[in-house]
Amino acid sequence: MILRALTTALTAALTAGLLTFGSAAPAAAQAESRPDIVVAVADNPPTLEPAKELSNVGTRITYSVFDTLIRRDFLSAEGGGGSTLVPALATSWKRTDDKTLEVTLRQGVTFHNGAAFTADDVVFTFSPERLIGKDSPLPQGRAYFGVLDRVEKVDDHTVRFITKAPDPLLEQRLASWAAWVVNKADWLEKAKGKGFAQFPVGTGPFMLDDYKADQHVRLKAFDAYWGGKPTAETVTFQKVPEPAARIAGLVSGEFDIIANVAPDQIPQIDGYDDIETRSVVLANAHVLVYNTDNAVLKDKRVRQAMNLAIDRKLLVDALWGGKALVPNGHQYPEYGDMYQADRPALGYDPEKAKKLLEEAGYKGEAITYSTEPNYYLNALPAAQAILEMWKAVGINATLDVREKLDTMPNDDLMVRNWSNSTRYPDPVGGLWNTWGPFGSAQKTWETWAPPEFNAVGQALQTTLDHDKRYALAVKLMDLFEDDAPGTILYQPLETYGARKSLKWQPYTFYYMDLRPYNLKDEAHGS
Numbered sequence: 001m002i003l004r005a006l007t008t009a010l011t012a013a014l015t016a017g018l019l020t021f022g023s024a025a026p027a028a029a030q031a032e033s034r035p036d037i038v039v040a041v042a043d044n045p046p047t048l049e050p051a052k053e054l055s056n057v058g059t060r061i062t063y064s065v066f067d068t069l070i071r072r073d074f075l076s077a078e079g080g081g082g083s084t085l086v087p088a089l090a091t092s093w094k095r096t097d098d099k100t101l102e103v104t105l106r107q108g109v110t111f112h113n114g115a116a117f118t119a120d121d122v123v124f125t126f127s128p129e130r131l132i133g134k135d136s137p138l139p140q141g142r143a144y145f146g147v148l149d150r151v152e153k154v155d156d157h158t159v160r161f162i163t164k165a166p167d168p169l170l171e172q173r174l175a176s177w178a179a180w181v182v183n184k185a186d187w188l189e190k191a192k193g194k195g196f197a198q199f200p201v202g203t204g205p206f207m208l209d210d211y212k213a214d215q216h217v218r219l220k221a222f223d224a225y226w227g228g229k230p231t232a233e234t235v236t237f238q239k240v241p242e243p244a245a246r247i248a249g250l251v252s253g254e255f256d257i258i259a260n261v262a263p264d265q266i267p268q269i270d271g272y273d274d275i276e277t278r279s280v281v282l283a284n285a286h287v288l289v290y291n292t293d294n295a296v297l298k299d300k301r302v303r304q305a306m307n308l309a310i311d312r313k314l315l316v317d318a319l320w321g322g323k324a325l326v327p328n329g330h331q332y333p334e335y336g337d338m339y340q341a342d343r344p345a346l347g348y349d350p351e352k353a354k355k356l357l358e359e360a361g362y363k364g365e366a367i368t369y370s371t372e373p374n375y376y377l378n379a380l381p382a383a384q385a386i387l388e389m390w391k392a393v394g395i396n397a398t399l400d401v402r403e404k405l406d407t408m409p410n411d412d413l414m415v416r417n418w419s420n421s422t423r424y425p426d427p428v429g430g431l432w433n434t435w436g437p438f439g440s441a442q443k444t445w446e447t448w449a450p451p452e453f454n455a456v457g458q459a460l461q462t463t464l465d466h467d468k469r470y471a472l473a474v475k476l477m478d479l480f481e482d483d484a485p486g487t488i489l490y491q492p493l494e495t496y497g498a499r500k501s502l503k504w505q506p507y508t509f510y511y512m513d514l515r516p517y518n519l520k521d522e523a524h525g526s
Contacts, residue, residue, distance in 0.1 A: 231514070
């Protein structure tokens with residue numbers, strides 16, 4: 001009943017003020033030859049440094065500004081979840097031994113500032129000064145490239161990546177978030193990257209035109225792009241926090257694409273003649289983080305009870321129309337032969353939860369769940385529903401809604417929501433990168449310090465034998481679920497609304513790929 005009331009209220013709020021079915025209004029005036037595309041999003045990133053702003057809202061923008069040496073081809077599988085690696089700024093690569101990868105670079109590539117792309121830029125991008133050193137301004141670099149020892153220049157168009165230990169995933173890492181290549185001279189000139197975060201220069205199909213994070217990020221076409229002339233003249237990511245306003249703007253023609261459409265709004269958008277929805281279940285999970293140092297949450301039996309009290313299927317049915325997914329552990333089918341297909345699904349057992357609370361000596365101490373209202377779709381109704389589930393087993397839970405969770409002191413944190421994406425299709429790219437030593441739980445919020453988990457993860461990322469790696473991945477997930485520093489809720493359904501004439505395929509990731517092969521506009525013949 002509680003969940004039904006929550007979703008009914010959400011539907012009413014979103015529906016208020018929207019236009020009736022029929023044809024949406026014509027799109028806003030656009031450039032004669034190429035469109036000016038406007039994407040309405042809930043939020044924009046505070047910086048555009050590609051190895052720092054690794055958030056959901058950041059990567060959808062930086063993906064069009066920068067290139068990696070190797071690209072993951074999401075279109076190589078139906079539904080936008082492919083894992084095939086293809087050339088990008090590198091034309092070829094080969095392993096010369098267990099610790100060395102030799103990479104041949106693409107010639108004739110230029111950065112947005114006109115500088116030629118060379119091996120010097122690659123060596124610097126992955127250097128200790130910028131990315132992998134202890135004093136690097138980008139500590140997430142060590143989460144992605146902790147095994148990397150150095151990059152050596154062979155000649156202007158050849159480099160060698162040399163690792164400290166065998167790395168079975170080096171090629172995948174080079175196709176991931178933190179591997180976007182920057183221009184050495186430009187980065188150093190802009191106060192060692194500080195100014196670069198506001199005025200980035202890459203080799204991607206679009207370059208920064210105007211950046212006001214609280215309003216919009218506008219990109220303009222980089223016609224010298226090595227991958228072909230961009231389809232759009234400009235792409236503007238307009239900050240529109242309210243879901244109803246995003247939908248109304250799509251209907252009126254103000255916006256060409258909108259993000260984060262709620263499931264119950266899909267039929268309404270699809271009822272128009274010239275706009276539609278495009279949905280994909282993300283290789284991403286909405287999760288909860290527990291502060292294991294907090295006196296109330298220190299006993300893992302309390303945390304295990306909190307996990308067992310959550311009816312994830314009910315959340316999926318009530319908030320996502322049954323279209324989100326409850327995964328069997330912190331993993332995704334994209335892992336291929338590293339996916340634990342037989343792993344049991346996350347359990348729902350309120351009676352066992354009550355027993356664990358009793359064994360732990362829980363006396364009804366208050367537990368505060370902190371969330372932002374709009375950052376994650378359905379974050380607030382999910383929090384409200386989970387609190388009721390916890391109260392049903394005797395947990396004294398309260399809700400703390402904040403505009404920005406990142407301003408909360410670590411000592412005040414008890415429970416917060418978060419999301420975990422797989423950085424690349426392997427357990428190292430998911431569970432280890434997000435919950436390991438350089439993930440937010442351990443490094444930023446300092447809510448968990450697990451020595452055995454860390455030792456197993458370190459072994460997993462440096463072991464080449466598949467069977468040994470698989471066993472280590474099973475152990476890693478067993479440790480995570482037993483110690484319960486948090487829990488997975490579900491893999492969300494990401495739904496976009498878009499003009500039908502705009503041919504663009506969303507991926508199982510938050511990237512918005514606007515390269516020419518994935519963006520065509522029939523209304524403009526481009």
